[in-house]
Amino acid sequence: MSGIWWPLILRLVLLAGLAFAAWMIDGIVVALSLVTGILLLMVLHHARHLARLSKWLADPRPEALPSGSGIWEDVFAAFYHLLRRQRRSESRLTATLHDFQRAGMAMPDGLVILDGSNRIEWCNPKSERHFGLDTKRDFGQLVTHLVRQPQFAEALGGSYADPLTMRAHGGDLVLSVLIVPYEENRKLIISRDVTDRERVETMRRDFVANVSHELRTPLTVIGGFLETIADMETPNPELIRRSVPLMSDQAKRMQTLVEDLLTLSRLESEGNPAREEPVNVPDIARGLYHDALALSSARHKVTLLLESPAWINGAEDELRSAFGNLVSNAIRYTPAGGEVRLSWKAGADGGAVFSVRDTGIGIEAQHLPRLTERFYRVDRGRSRETGGTGLGLAIVKHVVNRHAAKLDVTSEPGRGSCFSVVFPASRVDEKRSTVQSAKSA
Ligand code: ADP
Secondary structure, three states: OOOOHHHHHHHHHHHHHHHHHHHHHHOHHHHHHHHHHHHHHHHHHHHHHHHHHHHHHHOOOHHHOOOOOOHHHHHHHHHHHHHHHHHHHHHHHHHHHHHHHHHHHHOOOEEEEEOOOOEEEEEOHHHHHHHOOOOOOOOOOEHHHHOOOHHHHHHHHOOOOOOEEEEOOOOOOEEEEEEEEEOOOEEEEEEEEOHHHHHHHHHHHHHHHHHHHHHHHHHHHHHHHHHHHHHOOOOOHHHHHHHHHHHHHHHHHHHHHHHHHHHHHHHHOOOOOOOOEEEOHHHHHHHHHHHHHHHHOOOOEEEEEEOOOOEEEEOHHHHHHHHHHHHHHHHHOOOOOOEEEEEEEEOHHHOEEEEEEEOOOOOOHHHHHHOOOOOOOOOHHHHHHOOOOOOHHHHHHHHHHHOOOEEEEEEEOOOEEEEEEEEOHHHEEHHHHHHHHHHHO
C-alpha cells in the first residue's frame, strides 16, 4: 500500500471515533452533522488542491509546482521528482542526439537519412556537396526530386545490394553510393568520393592498352617476316638478308620498351626508396657529353658547361638514366645543324641545376603539362622513328621526385627547348662540393 493511504485511513478512523463519541454523548443527529461537516471540509480541501494541480499541469515546470498540505504534500513531491527525472533523461537524450549529429557531420562520407516515403529526414554537410542538397532547406523533400540521376531513382526503388557508381552534383566527382535499408522502409544513403580510385583504374586500363599497342607493331613486323620466310619453299637469301636487320630493329625496340617499363616499375615500387649516396654529377655530365657526341654523329654542335663542382646525394644510376633521357631527347628532337648544350650550375639558395638546352623543334605550350605522362608524345611518328618509347620523361619525373628536385621545362616551337632538373640545397653534398672546388681553384 502506498504512503498516501495510511494518513487517509488514520483520518477516517479518527473521524469514525469522533462520530461514535458524539453519538454516545449527543445522539445520532449531532454525530451525523459532525461527520457531514468534516467530510465536506475534506472534500473542499481536496478540490482546492485538485484545482491547483490541474492549473499546474497546464504548464508543468518544477519551479512552479504548488505547495500542498496533508497527503497533497506527498503527491506534489512525487510529481516534482518525476518531473526532475524526466528532465534529466530528456537532456541526456538530447546530448546523445547531438553527439550522433556531430559524428554524422564529421563523417568523411555523405550521409542522408530517408523516411519510409524517401523524404529527407537528416543529411550531413558532405552529402550537400555530393548531391547538391541544402541541410536546412531540403528537410522533408523527396530525395528523388533533388537527386535526379535515373540510376539513383532506380536503385532506390529496387535492390540495394551493390554500391552504385555515379557522378556527383556538378559532375566533377565520381561517387560510390550505398543504399542501406533499415527499420520499416527507412533508408540510409552513404556516398563516398571515389574519384581518385576511378582515375587510377582508368590510368591502369590506359597503361595496359598502351603497352599492348606499343608491342603489337614490332611483333606484327617480326611475325610477318617470319611467316613469309616460313611459307617459302626455298629460302630467298636476298629477302632474309633484308629482313633480318629490320626484325632486329623491332626486337631492339621491344627490348628498350621492356627496359623502360622495368625501370618505371622499379622507381614506382614503394619498397624501393631512393638511395642516398654522394653522386659525382660533373663526372656524369662529362660521360653524357660523350654519349651525346656519339648519338649525334657530328650532326649537331654539342657543348658542355660545367660551372658547379657540386655533388648530389642520391642514386647514381637513376640520375644518370634521367639526365641521359634528356640528352637523348635533345639530340632526337633537334634537326641536323642544331645545337645541344649540357650544363651543371649552382642554383638559387645553394641548390644546383642540370640543364639540357637544344635548338630543336620545340613544343607547343599546351603539351607541356602532359609531357611526363606515360606514353604521351607530341608527335607520335617522330618519336617512333627515332626509337622513342614515350616513357623517357615519365622516368625523369619519377627520378626527379625521388630526389626532392623539380623538373622545369621551357620551350618555343621552332626555336628549341630547355629541360632543367633543379635540386634543392638539402640534396647538395656540401663536403664533396668544397673539396672539388678547392681542387679546381
Ligand atoms: P619519347 O620516347 O617519345 O621521346 P619522352 O617521354 O622522352 O618520350 O618524351 C615525350 C614527348 O615529349 C616526346 O614524344 C616529344 O614529343 C616531346 N619531347 C621531349 N623532349 C623534347 C625535346 N627536347 N624537344 C622537343 N620535344 C620533346
